[in-house]
Amino acid sequence: MPNATLSVAFAGPLITVQDAGRPGNMRFGVSASGPMDRLAFDAANAALGNAAGQSAIEVSLGGVILQCREGDVTVAITGGDFVVAHDGSETRSWTVLTLGKGERLAVRAGRAGSWAYIAFAGTLEATEWLGSRATHSTSGFGGGAVHTGQSLIVSDATTREDRLGDIEPPDFLATGPIRVVTGPQDQHFADDTVAQLLSSTFKITDAYDRMGMRLNGPSLQLNGALSIPSEPIVRGSVQVSGDGVPTVLLADHQTTGGYPKIATVISSDIGRLVQSRAGDTVHFAAISSQQAITEARAFAGRTADYLTHIAVPRGTLEQRLMRENLIHGCIYD
């Protein structure tokens, strides 16, 4: 099958190749990386009928412009509410379109969201490291950052007319406070500090990238000047530095660190947290670890149903017209 060649006419910062990530290497200092918003990434592949976890481009607020030099390829764009400009018309993320030879596709910051995904009907060629093409942003290992001027090759590129059009965005994300399980080092904080974390309003600062998100709010007081032995970190750890400032650690987090962790964001709430932007406010609510498990299972079930639903091709234009004629026929007969 043919290749499609895309040149990157413009790429903002923090735009990277991502696949499902490389869990299993934290013991060697390697976080799993992968998409910041896993559900939006999965949706982009599902909407094209791709196998789960195929490499895609993660687009930051900086935006990206791709120019198709060779071949045609259908792409899915998901995540947040980004502006998608293609072939003279503008739409929003959560759409599938075909990028033809000579056409430009721009994905740029829209009304909401921090991360969008461009998945391809084909295989995005990228360097593999430890069995994954996900980019670890601080080292650059894996697929790597996408730069202005670079060429991207999509091998086995296909067009999928039966998948064009809008993708239903997920409607089952929780709303309200970001849910955490407190600890594991909550004992290192003054008595009322955990209560303060749960009752205060925090603002997301500009210090927000794939490693973490620093928050601005009341100072979270440590229980004396404690330095704890370096301990493992996970995606979602809320660590508090010596000056009382909390940071939520994200996809490319360090794997160990000596700052106490006051709480950990549950996995199903990380996607909606990362789609917030600098200046947005965040509230936290505590749930038990058992509730967190229940929530993870419910979220996984809803996610699987949703991905199955959007993976069904809607048919070619001809098939869609036929179907509508038949329905009309039933009504009028």
Add this chain to the structure above:
Amino acid sequence: MSDRMQPQFKAIADHALLVTFADEISEAAHAAVIALDHAIANNPPEGMIETVPALVNLLVSFDPILTDHIAIETHVRDCITGLNIRDITGVQRVVKVCYEAPFSPDLEAVSTATGLSRDAVINAHLAGDCHVLMYGFAPGYAYLSGVTPEIQVPRKLAPVRDVPAGSVIIAGPQCLVTTLMMPTGWSIIGRSPTPILTNDPKHPFLFNVGDRVAFERIDTATFDRLTGEAANA
């Protein structure tokens, strides 16, 4: 194992359990972490994704669809029963180090701070009984214990930018061979041509946590030859 080493268990979100053996760093606590890590590797619980050994604790991460904190804790407790901490001896790894200029910009400062000659600092570094404590900070950053007391120096007040990969750096009782160009506040005493990121898919990192590390002094000519060979390989 003794009661003193009975760990604490803490649930982390919906996907991990932290098993902590002590509040303070000690050889006994780290030995318990390594022994438990090996025991779990030999008998992993259903639904486990990975374990992460650190200084005083072990993280066990899992798939919440397949298991939960309670099942993992029960399994880990079974592994701890009958754990023989002295069973584990890590593999000995050799790391070659060139201590000559321009690879050792802080050797003079360490020499001044410790009152030792440059060669005495180097010999003290070579004499260290080093173990891999844990990885962290960045891919392949292995924290080694065992820097001898006479050359233990504190971190610098401000980090230095763009320190090249392969730098051999020390702070307090710890030593590290860097794998990326990164800032560091540790003292740079040499450069190693020994790759920590091996590029071998079956064994991508030189060390496992718990391995012993011996440093071997090389001159600049040997360093150049070895890095040249690595570049051509």
